[in-house]
Amino acid sequence: MRSVNNLDLLVVGGGPAGLSGALEAARSGLSVLLVDEAVSTGGQLIKQTHKFFGNEGFFASVRGYEIADRLNEELNSFENARILTEHSVIAIYPDGVPVVDMKRDTTEVLMPKKILLASGASEKFLQFENNDLPGVYGAGAVQTLMNQFGILPGTNVLMIGSGNIGLIVSYQLMQAGAEVKAIIEASDKIGGYQVHADKVKRLGIPVNLRHTISRAIGKDSVKGAVVSELDERWRPIPGTEREFVVDTICIAVGLSPSIELAAQAGCVIEYIQELGGYVPLRNDDMRTSVPDLFVAGDVSGIEEATTAMIEGRIAGLTIVEDLTGRCDQEKLNYLKETLRKFRSGPSSSKTRSGIRKLGGKVEEASFSERIECDFDSYKGKLRPIIECFEPIPCNPCETSCPVGAIRVGENINSIPTIDYSRCTGCSICATKCPGLAIFMFRENKDGTSSIGIPYEFLPLPVKGQYVSALGRNGEVICTAEVERVARSPNKTNLVYIIVPSEVAQGVRNIFVPSQEAETIVCRCEEVTVDQIRKAIKDGYKDFEELRRYLRISMGPCGGRTCRLNTLMILSRETGVPVEELAPGIFRPPSMPVSFKAIAETGVDDSEE
Amino acid sequence: MIVKSRYKVVVIGGGVIGTAVAFYLAKNGVSDVVVLEKDYLSSGSTGRCGGGIRQQWSERMNVRLAMRSVEHFKRFESEVGFDIEYFQGGYLLLAYTEEEVLLFERNTKMQQEENLDVELLSKNEASSRFSFIDMSGVRAAAYCSSDGHANPHLTTFAYARAAERMGVEVLTHTSAEKIITEDGRIVAVQTSKGKIETEVVVNAAGGYSHEVGAMAGVELPTESYRHQIFVTEPLEHIMDPLVISFENNFYIRQTKAGNFIMGQGDKDELPGHNVTPTWKFLREMTEKMPKFFPFLRDVRVLRHWAGLYNMSPDAQPIIDRAVDIDNFYYAIGFSGHGFMLAPAVGEAVAEWIVHGEPRSVDISNLSLNRFQEGFTIEKNVV
Numbered sequence: 008m009r010s011v012n013n014l015d016l017l018v019v020g021g022g023p024a025g026l027s028g029a030l031e032a033a034r035s036g037l038s039v040l041l042v043d044e045a046v047s048t049g050g051q052l053i054k055q056t057h058k059f060f061g062n063e064g065f066f067a068s069v070r071g072y073e074i075a076d077r078l079n080e081e082l083n084s085f086e087n088a089r090i091l092t093e094h095s096v097i098a099i100y101p102d103g104v105p106v107v108d109m110k111r112d113t114t115e116v117l118m119p120k121k122i123l124l125a126s127g128a129s130e131k132f133l134q135f136e137n138n139d140l141p142g143v144y145g146a147g148a149v150q151t152l153m154n155q156f157g158i159l160p161g162t163n164v165l166m167i168g169s170g171n172i173g174l175i176v177s178y179q180l181m182q183a184g185a186e187v188k189a190i191i192e193a194s195d196k197i198g199g200y201q202v203h204a205d206k207v208k209r210l211g212i213p214v215n216l217r218h219t220i221s222r223a224i225g226k227d228s229v230k231g232a233v234v235s236e237l238d239e240r241w242r243p244i245p246g247t248e249r250e251f252v253v254d255t256i257c258i259a260v261g262l263s264p265s266i267e268l269a270a271q272a273g274c275v276i277e278y279i280q281e282l283g284g285y286v287p288l289r290n291d292d293m294r295t296s297v298p299d300l301f302v303a304g305d306v307s308g309i310e311e312a313t314t315a316m317i318e319g320r321i322a323g324l325t326i327v328e329d330l331t332g333r334c335d336q337e338k339l340n341y342l343k344e345t346l347r348k349f350r351s352g353p354s355s356s357k358t359r360s361g362i363r364k365l366g367g368k369v370e371e372a373s374f375s376e377r378i379e380c381d382f383d384s385y386k387g388k389l390r391p392i393i394e395c396f397e398p399i400p401c402n403p404c405e406t407s408c409p410v411g412a413i414r415v416g417e418n419i420n421s422i423p424t425i426d427y428s429r430c431t432g433c434s435i436c437a438t439k440c441p442g443l444a445i446f447m448f449r450e451n452k453d454g455t456s457s458i459g460i461p462y463e464f465l466p467l468p469v470k471g472q473y474v475s476a477l478g479r480n481g482e483v484i485c486t487a488e489v490e491r492v493a494r495s496p497n498k499t500n501l502v503y504i505i506v507p508s509e510v511a512q513g514v515r516n517i518f519v520p521s522q523e524a525e526t527i528v529c530r531c532e533e534v535t536v537d538q539i540r541k542a543i544k545d546g547y548k549d550f551e552e553l554r555r556y557l558r559i560s561m562g563p564c565g566g567r568t569c570r571l572n573t574l575m576i577l578s579r580e581t582g583v584p585v586e587e588l589a590p591g592i593f594r595p596p597s598m599p600v601s602f603k604a605i606a607e608t609g610v611d612d613s614e615e
Numbered sequence: 616m617i618v619k620s621r622y623k624v625v626v627i628g629g630g631v632i633g634t635a636v637a638f639y640l641a642k643n644g645v646s647d648v649v650v651l652e653k654d655y656l657s658s659g660s661t662g663r664c665g666g667g668i669r670q671q672w673s674e675r676m677n678v679r680l681a682m683r684s685v686e687h688f689k690r691f692e693s694e695v696g697f698d699i700e701y702f703q704g705g706y707l708l709l710a711y712t713e714e715e716v717l718l719f720e721r722n723t724k725m726q727q728e729e730n731l732d733v734e735l736l737s738k739n740e741a742s743s744r745f746s747f748i749d750m751s752g753v754r755a756a757a758y759c760s761s762d763g764h765a766n767p768h769l770t771t772f773a774y775a776r777a778a779e780r781m782g783v784e785v786l787t788h789t790s791a792e793k794i795i796t797e798d799g800r801i802v803a804v805q806t807s808k809g810k811i812e813t814e815v816v817v818n819a820a821g822g823y824s825h826e827v828g829a830m831a832g833v834e835l836p837t838e839s840y841r842h843q844i845f846v847t848e849p850l851e852h853i854m855d856p857l858v859i860s861f862e863n864n865f866y867i868r869q870t871k872a873g874n875f876i877m878g879q880g881d882k883d884e885l886p887g888h889n890v891t892p893t894w895k896f897l898r899e900m901t902e903k904m905p906k907f908f909p910f911l912r913d914v915r916v917l918r919h920w921a922g923l924y925n926m927s928p929d930a931q932p933i934i935d936r937a938v939d940i941d942n943f944y945y946a947i948g949f950s951g952h953g954f955m956l957a958p959a960v961g962e963a964v965a966e967w968i969v970h971g972e973p974r975s976v977d978i979s980n981l982s983l984n985r986f987q988e989g990f991t992i993e994k995n996v997v
Contacts, residue, residue, distance in 0.1 A: 098919075100894040116894060546776060549655040549787065555662060555768035558872065563848060563917060589655075592920075595892060599848055599915035605901040 017119035022050020024304025024319035025125030031323025049075025054150035098595030099272035128305035136222035142229025146259035161255030170198035173259035281361030282308030293322035389432035456511035473582035477516035531562020550591035630661035633819035634774035635961025646782030653790030663922025687958030697773030704855035706762035822923030824947035849873030
């Protein structure tokens with residue numbers, strides 16, 4: 008077996024990040040091979056028929072597929088760059104990087120000097136009864152079928168999730184002629200941009216907040232879906248079940264980075280919730296802990312196409328410097344500066360927090376989130392945050408305050424103001440507020456914050472118990488320990504939880520683990536939530552032990568669907584924050600490969 | 616962190632040997648035992664092995680020990696309380712050379728003397744009974760129907776959970792860091808989570824047996840070698856026996872779930888603790904195996920990994936008590952066949968600790984001092 012020795016850069020994944028990185032390297036004369044599993048490069052860009060937001064210097068207001076065309080065209084113009092579609096890098100071994108030709112079922116082995124992993128992300132999966140029926144799709148698959156191959160996955164669709172992807176794909180389904188029956192959303196707010204939401208509303212698609220899918224109906228394929236309203240305890244309210252006659256259920260509940268190759272190659276990975284899950288550690292040059300391995304785009308943290316392209320270019324330029332000693336420092340600095348600016352706004356606060364955890368530098372541009380102006384002057388003091396921004400006739404906060412620190416004023420419709428110098432932190436207002444809009448807050452000395460959440464559900468958590476801390480949209484922010492529970496005669500109890508200060512501003516609710524149905528977590532091996540729970544109770548408290556005991560992630564998907572969900576269950580059951588759990592081993596190959604394909608490995612003669 | 620700072624027995628290693636020793640200690644009335652596992656249960660050699668349970672060995676002592684283990688495996692579910700996917704589908708050893716035929720003839724004769732249900736098959740007999748194998752080049756085969764295989768993870772979990780029910784403590788993510796001796800006896804083990812005083816220490820550290828011996832100042836003649844293995848997607852059940860060819864350097868079995876699991880040895884391996892799998896291995900195996908099992912050609916590989924064979928000089932286990940430190944026991948150097956011997960070894964070591972001598976099986980030939988004299992090497996190793 009001979010190996011290809013003179014390849015400078017192997018780029019894994021031809022999305023915006025991979026294409027941009029490949030381009031920077033190709034422009035500097037490096038030999039570049041870009042490998043992508045799809046029939047054409049462009050990644051998710053190909054599927055985006057909407058116009059992009061962002062920075063005008065980076066294709067803003069150009070449609071996604073047109074961006075892909077431009078990048079592809081430029082890369083193809085270089086003689087020193089080559090694109091291999093329908094190929095997959097299946098492992099990064101110390102003695103070679105095997106690439107499978109997925110069409111011919113053969114492999115070749117490469118020995119690149121540098122690797123840029125731009126493998127993107129995979130979709131998060133949702134657990135409900137019959138979720139393995141044909142007709143249940145991820146939003147990405149629907150986009151691929153519909154926008155890339157011109158195949159409509161179905162005629163009547165139920166969309167699960169009202170984030171930007173859910174909203175955009177719903178819009179696109181309508182454009183393509185399908186009927187989106189409803190968008191359902193478990194939390195109480197629409198997740199995506201208002202403009203996207205307005206777009207689908209204009210098309211007459213109802214957005215059902217605080218609804219969940221409890222099961223899919225059908226024997227051989229989806230014939231319908233049962234949706235129920237959720238009560239304040241996140242449980243379906245009996246009697247609110249509603250059946251939708253649909254042939255397609257589309258799941259759009261978020262993405263997690265596809266780090267399999269990075270992890271298997273030995274990159275140090277860490278669980279960073281704000282970046283979508285496990286990500287490889289990397290510096291601001293996008294270099295991982297394995298010096299010759301770089302990452303860019305969603306694999307380094309879920310964000311969007313503009314930042315993916317910038318990250319790809321930064322990685323590409325750094326690789327050029329590594330291999331040639333030449334570096335366009337001006338360009339590199341400009342890219343880093345652009346990236347910092349892009350991320351300085353309010354909608355990037357999660358990304359900023361995630362990157363800070365990676366040790367990266369980010370800046371926040373000044374914007375005001377709250378009306379309290381002197382809230383920050385009383386750091387370390389237990390005090391309320393009043394999130395009452397809508398004028399309504401209501402003033403129990405004012406009337407209940409024993410020291411007269413809260414003022415609504417003569418007009419009961421006014422928004423309350425608070426004088427923190429007089430506040431004693433008694434928290435009565437928080438238990439009195441009918442809108443549950445007052446939260447107690449204190450920054451602790453150890454980098455955590457205590458948040459008192461008005462909580463009117465049963466069962467009440469107890470001191471020391473671990474719960475999920477939820478954000479304003481009901482999204483899980485982190486695992487949190489219950490510091491204390493202050494019971495109140497009016498049954499608006501205050502549950503104080505401890506969370507890291509950097510996420511505290513986003514935490515506004517808790518999720519107390521409760522019973523789920525007999526739903527499947529690992530589809531390959533058909534392992535249910537209850538089986539996992541029971542195993543944890545029986546003493547299997549490590550992902551690898553659970554894997555070996557229940558066969559979780561031993562199937563063809565290698566854990567893409569079930570690893571993170573299993574870890575979340577493990578975290579909830581054991582109280583160990585998910586970021587402290589061992590994520591388990593990532594074993595090659597990253598996708599099933601036939602004996603034939605491996606045994607008939609060829610060599611890439613054109614690179615010899 | 617540690618619940619107690621004193622245990623009668625400390626077992627180092629949460630693989631199948633360590634948990635079996637703990638199980639049999641508790642069964643023999645000593646449950647004041649802690650098992651220390653630096654990672655998670657079955658994370659070392661046990662959880663990486665092929666899972667075969669074979670009695671066809673070239674050395675008489677190995678045959679006896681394995682036969683004793685099979686007695687235990689047969690009643691495992693009632694004795695330990697767990698379905699470990701034990702399946703007596705036999706072992707089929709293929710002979711490709713005249714030398715192998717002679718060796719198999721000699722071995723089966725010796726094994727039959729030990730009352731093992733082994734038979735020597737002609738090529739035709741083998742072909743008609745195992746039609747899924749391409750028998751080109753085969754001259755004869757040895758077949759023992761009471762050999763078989765089981766799931767090594769479940770076996771380890773079974774021993775650990777049963778031992779816990781009897782009062783044994785299993786501490787995962789807890790490593791032994793130092794063994795403290797006073798006047799020629801071990802008095803305590805320093806762990807990553809605190810110090811544990813103890814009367815007896817058992818070295819069941821598998822791939823790290825040499826290093827654990829050194830903690831007590833005992834030089835053990837074991838070293839570890841990487842062995843690679845991989846598993847395919849599941850297929851309908853077609854393969855009862857575990858099939859081995861020493862000449863062609865492979866073993867293969869089908870698991871209860873239907874996956875095929877297979878591996879080979881590599882003579883060029885250097886001793887060490889490297890368990891990173893290589894492309895070379897996968898390439899060689901995928902090229903080789905379909906020649907013998909043509910149906911594999913279109914089957915897909917799911918996962919590929921490596922584990923350590925903890926080799927002794929004669930490829931047979933070392934089960935002994937240290938001469939200079941008489942409360943230090945070791946069950947080590949299993950040379951790639953520790954899983955299948957675990958029940959008999961666990962039982963013997965526990966009896967030795969509790970009753971002063973192994974009662975159920977004679978293990979005197981497995982003492983460390985055998986290497987000072989002449990010794991014969993176990994040949995039936997892949």
